[in-house]
Amino acid sequence: xxxxxxxxxxxxxxxxxLVLVSIASLIxxxxxxxxxxxxxxxxxxxxxxxxxxxxxxxxxxxxxGSDQSPSxxxxxxxEVIIKFGFDNNLQTDExxxxxxxxxxxxxxxxxxxxxxxxxxxxxNTENNENAEATAAPEAEATTAPEAEATxxPEAEATTAPEAEATTAPExxGEEATASVTGVTLKNQDIVSPSTGRDLxxxxxxxxxxxxxxxxxxxxFRFEFTSGVVAILALIHDVxxxxxxxxxxxxxxxxxxxxxxxTVLGYSINNTIVIxxxxxxxxxxxxKETYAEIANNSIWQTMTRSINTTITTLLTIGMVYLLGVPSxxxxxxxxxxxxxxxxxxxxxxxxxxxxxxxxxxxxxxKAAAK
Amino acid sequence: MKLYFVxxxxxxxxxxxxxxxxxxxxxxxxxxxxxYVGLYGLDITDKVRFPGILDEDGITQGxxxxxGTVIVYKAQSDNPTDDEMNTVVSMLRTRLDNQGYTEATLxxxxxxxxxxxxxxxxxxxxxxxxxxxxxxxxxxxxxxxxVMTGKEVKNATAEYGQTEQGMTxxxxxxxxxxxxxxxxxxxEATGRLASQPAGQNYIxxxxxxxxxxxxxxxERIDSNSCIITGEFTAEEAKALAANIKSGQLPFSLExxxxxxxxxxxxxxxxxxxxxxGIIGLILVLLFMLLVYRLQGLMADxxxxxxxxxxxxxxxxxxxxxxxxxxxxxxxxxGMAVDANVVIFERVKEELRLGKTVRSAVDAGFHRALxxxxxxxxxxxxxxxILWVLGTGTIKGFGITLFIGIIVSMVSAIFVTKFLLKxxxxxxxxxxxxxxxxxxxxxxxxxxxKA
Numbered sequence: 001x002x003x004x005x006x007x008x009x010x011x012x013x014x015x016x017x018l019v020l021v022s023i024a025s026l027i028x029x030x031x032x033x034x035x036x037x038x039x040x041x042x043x044x045x046x047x048x049x050x051x052x053x054x055x056x057x058x059x060x061x062x063x064x065g066s067d068q069s070p071s072x073x074x075x076x077x078x079e080v081i082i083k084f085g086f087d088n089n090l091q092t093d094e095x096x097x098x099x100x101x102x103x104x105x106x107x108x109x110x111x112x113x114x115x116x117x118x119x120x121x122x123x124n125t126e127n128n129e130n131a132e133a134t135a136a137p138e139a140e141a142t143t144a145p146e147a148e149a150t151x152x153p154e155a156e157a158t159t160a161p162e163a164e165a166t167t168a169p170e171x172x173g174e175e176a177t178a179s180v181t182g183v184t185l186k187n188q189d190i191v192s193p194s195t196g197r198d199l200x201x202x203x204x205x206x207x208x209x210x211x212x213x214x215x216x217x218x219x220f221r222f223e224f225t226s227g228v229v230a231i232l233a234l235i236h237d238v239x240x241x242x243x244x245x246x247x248x249x250x251x252x253x254x255x256x257x258x259x260x261x262t263v264l265g266y267s268i269n270n271t272i273v274i275x276x277x278x279x280x281x282x283x284x285x286x287k288e289t290y291a292e293i294a295n296n297s298i299w300q301t302m303t304r305s306i307n308t309t310i311t312t313l314l315t316i317g318m319v320y321l322l323g324v325p326s327x328x329x330x331x332x333x334x335x336x337x338x339x340x341x342x343x344x345x346x347x348x349x350x351x352x353x354x355x356x357x358x359x360x361x362x363x364x365k366a367a368a369k
Numbered sequence: 370m371k372l373y374f375v376x377x378x379x380x381x382x383x384x385x386x387x388x389x390x391x392x393x394x395x396x397x398x399x400x401x402x403x404x405y406v407g408l409y410g411l412d413i414t415d416k417v418r419f420p421g422i423l424d425e426d427g428i429t430q431g432x433x434x435x436x437g438t439v440i441v442y443k444a445q446s447d448n449p450t451d452d453e454m455n456t457v458v459s460m461l462r463t464r465l466d467n468q469g470y471t472e473a474t475l476x477x478x479x480x481x482x483x484x485x486x487x488x489x490x491x492x493x494x495x496x497x498x499x500x501x502x503x504x505x506x507x508x509x510x511x512x513x514x515x516v517m518t519g520k521e522v523k524n525a526t527a528e529y530g531q532t533e534q535g536m537t538x539x540x541x542x543x544x545x546x547x548x549x550x551x552x553x554x555x556x557e558a559t560g561r562l563a564s565q566p567a568g569q570n571y572i573x574x575x576x577x578x579x580x581x582x583x584x585x586x587x588e589r590i591d592s593n594s595c596i597i598t599g600e601f602t603a604e605e606a607k608a609l610a611a612n613i614k615s616g617q618l619p620f621s622l623e624x625x626x627x628x629x630x631x632x633x634x635x636x637x638x639x640x641x642x643x644x645x646g647i648i649g650l651i652l653v654l655l656f657m658l659l660v661y662r663l664q665g666l667m668a669d670x671x672x673x674x675x676x677x678x679x680x681x682x683x684x685x686x687x688x689x690x691x692x693x694x695x696x697x698x699x700x701x702x703g704m705a706v707d708a709n710v711v712i713f714e715r716v717k718e719e720l721r722l723g724k725t726v727r728s729a730v731d732a733g734f735h736r737a738l739x740x741x742x743x744x745x746x747x748x749x750x751x752x753x754i755l756w757v758l759g760t761g762t763i764k765g766f767g768i769t770l771f772i773g774i775i776v777s778m779v780s781a782i783f784v785t786k787f788l789l790k791x792x793x794x795x796x797x798x799x800x801x802x803x804x805x806x807x808x809x810x811x812x813x814x815x816x817x818k819a
Contacts, residue, residue: 044634092445097624101494186634188493192625194443198479206758213750221743258693258755258763262770265751266704269744273711276740304714308707311656315649315703319696322645324638326433330693334700 005295008351015348019236022243029246034253037200039193040085041100043107046078048181049115056080056111063110064103076325079186082107086193100190111183118182203257207238210264218272226275229353230268233344237267240340241333255326259333266312266334267341270305271349277301278353290361294354298346309342389794396788400674407680420684427684431691431765434639436632437488438496439761442622444481457483457622459611463581464500478760482625493629506613508555509573511565516558516572521551525613527606528596541606543597545613552593560589574613581612638692646699650676657706661713663792663802664785668709671784675705678776688772691765701773708745708781712737713804720805726798734786745778 004011035042047056057073060082064071071084084103090096211231219227241263245252277297285293313335320331410421420427432439444457458475461483465473470487478484490496506519524546531539547555562570563586574582574597584597601609654672657665679698683690716733724732752774755767800806 092623097497097627100627101497105494184631185491185629186631188627188629190493190624190627192443192623195441195625198482202479202758202760206754209758210751210754213754214747217746217750218743254761254763255693258759258766261751261755261763262697262700262766265748265770268747269707272744272747273740276743279739280736300718301714304710307656307660307710307714311653311706311710312700312703314652314656315646316696316700318645318649318652319642319699322641322648323696324634324641324692327638327642327692327696330696331700 001299003295004298004347005291005351005354008355011347012351015236015344018240018243022239022246025243025246026239029249031242031246031252032249033196034251035083035189035191036253037196038085039191039196040083041104041191042081042083042187042189043104043185044079044081044187045108045111046184046186047080047111047115048078048118048183051080051115053080055114056082059110059114060084060107063106096192097190104185104188104190108183108185116182118184199254199257203260206257206261207264210261211235214265214268218275222275222279225353225356226279229349229356230271230275232352233271233341233349234264234268236344236348237263237337237341241337244336245333250332251329253329255330256333259330259337262334263337263341267337267344270301270308270342270345273304274298274301274345274350275353278350289354290357291354294350298350302346305342305346309338312338386795389791393788393791393795396784396791397670400670400677400784403677403681404673407677407684410684419681422680422684424684429683429687429689430635430639431689431694431762432486432488433630433692433762434635434690435488436491436630436635437486438490438493438630439626439628440485440487440493440497440500440624441478441626442483442485443625445621445623446481449481454481454483456611456614459608461485461500463608463612470496476760483622484760489632491629491631493627497624497627507575508558509575510558510562511569511571511573517547517551517554519613521548521554522546522613523548523551525610527601527603527610529603529606540598541601541603542599543601543606543610543613544594545597546594547592549593552591555595556589556591559586559591562586563588574609582609635692639695642692642695642699646695646702649699650702653702653706657709660804661709662804663797664709664713664716664789664804667785667788667792668706668713668781670788671709671780672702672705674784675777675780676702678780679773682772682776683769688768689765690769691762693762694765694769697766697769698773701770701777704748704774705777705781708737708741708778709785711740711744712781712785716803717805720800720803726800726803727793729803730786730789730793734782738782741778741782745774749774 031037053073053075056075057071060071060073064084071082074081074083086096087099090099211234214234215227215231218230238260241260244250245256274297277300278294281288281293281297281300282290288296316331316334316338320328320335323331406419406421408421408423410424410427411419413419422428442457442461444454446453449457454477458477461475465471465475465485465487470490472488474486476484476486485500487496506522508516508518510516522545526544527541528544529539529541558572562572564570565586567585570587571583571585573580574584582597582599584599597609650672654669657668657672659665661668679701682688683698688694712733715737716729719729719732719736720726722729749771752767752771755763756771757767759767
């Protein structure tokens with residue numbers, strides 16, 4: 001059987017190079033930060049009539065005017081995703097939120113002018129009902145008998161604008177919505193730049209906490225060398241995952257954070273199973289060196305490592321193949337993490353463990369002489 | 370399937386076999402029943418019902434599936450206190466209730482933020498406008514003229530005790546502390562209103578032009594403190610006090626995040642995810658069956674049981690399912706069999722060492738247990754961190770991942786073991802069923818040490 005531990009130089013070199021490339025890319029290239037991190041607006045429209053990206057880009061640029069950072073328009077099916085940033089001169093969150101609301105409204109009306117306005121959907125009717133329902137609890141909340149008299153005009157004031165919205169276009173319920181073509185705003189994200197900083201900070205805090213907790217647990221259940229090796233393997237996995245996203249400049253959003261943290265918890269599984277086997281084999285070992293123990297343990301658990309990786313990839317792979325873009329953004333990093341995690345567990349962790357253990361023994365022997 | 374009844378020298382052999390068979394069939398029925406309940410729910414009586422995930426309200430959809438608007442407010446202050454932030458939450462709550470957004474959920478996020486989720490609300494612009502940024506609390510007389518604003522209230526607290534001398538009954542009331550300017554204004558207004566006939570002698574406390582309380586004025590009040598009485602419950606009094614206090618928040622609120630998702634987008638996402646889940650599940654079931662044969666079949670039964678239990682938990686604990694949350698569940702199907710893979714590989718090794726099926730299964734489970742527990746706990750650690758420290762969809766993912774791992778560990782260890790024991794009890798001992806060739810056992814192949 002191929003001796004993985006003896007040939008550790010090859011595998012450790014590959015791992016080392018990948019990690020270094022990742023670090024270099026993270027430093028020099030950085031991430032392609034999505035709106036979640038960078039701050040800005042991401043608006044998705046469904047356009048039922050024929051359109052071209054360049055056409056939409058032109059409309060968007062006109063609507064936005066000159067006082068803002070460049071915008072991007074992407075097409076996916078009959079939807080366009082328009083992203084643009086805040087004007088750098090805006091100082092406060094208040095100014096930014098006014099800015100974004102105005103700009104989105106401008107884009108929406110410009111697009112609807114060109115491609116048509118669909119009939120109001122049924123949402124408004126629902127809101128209307130909600131608003132009417134409010135009148136009652138308000139009256140109850142007040143203490144004086146005059147409460148009802150005062151509350152009633154207020155409630156009417158609430159329902160009025162919505163009622164107008166519902167009646168203005170010729171609404172005929174859901175059927176009408178389906179049959180009329182035009183531009184519908186499907187999704188809008190407005191994220192202040194400060195949110196990205198907070199998100200990044202909480203992501204780092206969560207990762208560090210997870211690493212420390214895992215290190216503690218592994219040290220407690222195994223021993224310190226195993227703990228350090230497990231964490232090194234983990235850092236390797238996460239760095240390469242981050243590196244892939246940096247090298248290819250794939251966009252990084254909130255879902256990516258959740259995925260990275262999942263990889264943090266899960267890619268270590270294979271390592272733990274190998275460490276568990278090493279722990280057991282060390283107990284029964286007589287003359288074997290640590291390198292031999294490690295190599296045996298890796299091979300004894302090899303089928304399991306492969307099979308488990310396959311079953312996980314089968315499910316998360318299906319999610320990736322069939323999912324909508326936002327769920328793909330979440331499953332792709334997990335897939336990469338699982339593959340990288342398999343490599344580090346099987347080809348790196350055991351060798352590193354044996355190397356440290358054996359050199360500790362040699363050190364002792366040398367000291368004894 | 371051919372069953373090999375090898376005539377081992379067990380006493381009361383046939384009794385044992387039939388007992389195992391009964392247990393085996395029983396647990397399969399239990400799994401089938403659980404699966405049914407997980408899908409369609411269960412009626413205990415006319416009124417008591419356990420929902421299943423196919424029920425109308427079986428899945429509590431997160432905002433990214435249901436469609437709606439998320440607004441995150443940030444306090445424009447460096448260090449808002451806990452108290453201040455809670456006041457912000459209650460202020461927003463009141464305002465949302467007033468505007469009919471009764472399904473809205475509010476959560477504190479970090480130190481200085483509040484996350485508002487408005488299901489079904491598509492018009493972010495309108496939501497932002499109605500929620501506004503700063504509360505407008507005014508005290509007005511019956512003609513609508515402003516008496517004073519929230520700024521003139523230094524503090525408002527809910528208290529309990531006798532409100533008038535000679536009264537024996539204690540009740541809840543709100544104690545207001547006014548600034549000097551407020552005192553002057555209040556004295557003037559109360560002096561004027563006390564002489565008005567009943568029905569015209571009240572001061573309306575208005576939040577965003579909505580009356581929240583209308584205490585009657587009986588006499589001129591010229592004091593820095595006054596009280597509002599009424600038939601308050603403890604909660605009402607606290608809520609009113611918090612509302613009055615919110616009119617004097619020392620900072621303003623700004624929305625730092627506004628997100629809207631249309632319902633159709635969520636429908637499509639949910640449909641695709643479901644399809645992916647079903648196909649993924651079938652692939653894993655097939656894989657286990659092909660690789661581990663009889664043991665794989667037992668693991669498959671346990672896996673179906675696992676899916677059923679997860680369904681029941683989701684439907685009955687009303688777990689808020691977000692898109693990453695669903696991905697987490699599907700991923701957990703792949704992870705769930707991991708424990709079985711670890712165990713079965715171990716059982717195979719024991720078989721190759723020449724052990725009998727019974728002792729190989731026992732030893733396999735026993736020896737694999739530490740690996741299963743240790744590897745799952747590291748994942749649990751991450752899941753708990755995501756659950757506790759994460760926000761929004763990340764939190765949802767943490768919860769489902771956590772549930773998935775706990776349930777899968779139980780099903781993989783206990784259910785599979787129970788099933789396998791019954792198999793052995795039924796004397797299914799041909800090694801092929803356990804994924805080991807007879808030759809391998811004779812040749813004492815030891816793991817990778819060939």
